[in-house]
Amino acid sequence: MVPEVPPFEGKLQFIRKDVPFRAKPFPMAAVRLLPSIYYDAQQWNRGYMARLEADRLLYTFRANAGLPVGSAKPLGGWEQPENGQRSSELRGHFPGHFLSASALMYASTGDKDAKSKADYMVSELAKCQQKLGGKYLSAFPTTWWDRLEKGERVWAPFYTIHKIMAGMFDMYSLAGNTQALQVLEGMAAWADEWTGSKTEEHMQKILTVEYGGIAETLYHLAAATDNDRWARTADRYHKKTFVNPLALRRDELRGLHVNTHVPQVIAAARRYEISGDTRFHDVADYFFWEVTTARSYVTMGTSNAEAWLAPPRRLAAELKLSVNTAECCCAYNMLKLARHLYSWNPNPGYFDYYERSLLNHRIGTIRPKTGQTQYYLSLSPGVWKTFNTEDNTFWCCTGSGTEEYAKLNDSIYWYDNEGLYVNLFIPSELDWKEKGFKLRQDTKFPDSQSTTLTVTATRPGTLTMRLRVPVWLKSAPTVKINGKVLDASAAPGSYLTLRRTWNVGDKVDMELPMNLTVETMPDDPSIQAFLYGPLVLAGDLGGEGLTEAHIVGPNMRVGAPRAPQAGSNLPGQPDPFPMPDLEIPTFQAAGADPNSWIKPAGKPNTFRTTGQKRDVTLVPLNSLFDRRYSVYWQVS
Ligand SMILES: [Zn+2]
16 A cells, blocks of 8 residues: 555645636626516615725724724624723624625626725725834734734634735725725735744644635735735645645544635635646535535535534534524635636536525525625524624624625626526626627526526627526426527536527527425435425424514524534523424425425415424525524424
């Protein structure tokens, strides 16, 4: 036997060599959303972002730099400044997210107010950076770095710095703010000096404290400025105990904090793209496959009390360990990772995953109208959805939420030299300027079961359109061009390729017939969830006893009944908002086919169990708010 050598041994050497992409997403400015559930989510988020004042977002940065804070009221929650006993060591993270979200919102809608507010923040943050010496920029003092260096307790300073750096990069790359690039280069120089003064062994110890995706931003910066210095800095942020097993295709994820590690894998993906080093490719490829097939619930959410607590494929056991399942940041970051993998290998399977997560975990976790978002999408029986407060919460997921719902147009259409891919069924318009080609997608999917694509501008010549045929279809769908049924179609889980000379007014209709299916837990087939097409169904268990105080609040409570807490909630704390006891129904299936006992209930995507001791109405999880629900059921 040849002894195994860990793939990542010794110091990394960075040599720039860009890997050609096989598919690219259209720039966000080329795609606009039309009225839909996605458009609503974008607008609710836009409203929430507009209500947050720039001077409040800047408060802790100015205070930290010794600049006047004016009459602004500081933010609370995880943005709380030094104030007696209460302060948050994560302060400054949300304003970083906010810059990213503003840049994304500007790119996806052209919102000039969002851009000018974020431009103002960049210029004010630049003043804070100047006051602090021209490089370092944060909302907390440098003494925290001494604590990190000495191995003393401190809450994730690199994680927070990354959010600000990412915000600056997004403001530069998506909103054309060149001052943001200068600020970022200063921060990157500070990070280079700080990390460069440590031995590799010392850095590996430092990396046991959450540091998030800082390497990703540094690789982006290296690529954007053609300066390898930033990539060499980024190379110091690979935790070898994490990446070595992944590159060997080994799941050693149990016990790890999920959202600390997904961004590290996104950084590995970006490293591969600008160096061609296949070790990083393998890390990203295996990690994605393992998490999505062995560690994700039916919604495609992953994590439990922020961690992976059980061995792979033991999700029924995992679900019992905490009510805090499926952190929203994890879903956000896994979708980002999926985009990298798809660009290397445009396999429609990545979009089967993407669609399931987007429809069930992302669309369902923003509160209608207020735009407030969730921390966890709990899948424990009898829970309800909870949301952040207006200005007294600022969880990590509040930050990634503002980004998510500002970029819902970024993955619908992709392109290569042959033509375009239609990957998601979302009402939208595409303007492909280089080709003079415009396309409009009209659909009420998933409330209707078809989509229509209309060519609204074109130039002479042929162009290929590839339509994703979702894996959840039972058979090849009927496709019509200009009302005539095509002889050809394509199997579920592939692309239907249409290569032709397109004319203005050409219409493609694709049927998307949905079916009721059951998904069982890998380690307990009696624990089951139900889907209609890609929609995860939840049983409506009523709203008795639920008040606004249960639903919106600064805590991460997700509701009774409380399972033993493995994670962050303190044991034995009295619940200030008790809920009535709730008996969770169990089911006896009349047959293996769920259609034998779960019947349509007259409204779109709505069903009702039949023949049970207590029957339950099942609706899409993404449409259920202010009600208690269950997704997984005991079925015999
Ligand atoms: Zn989070």
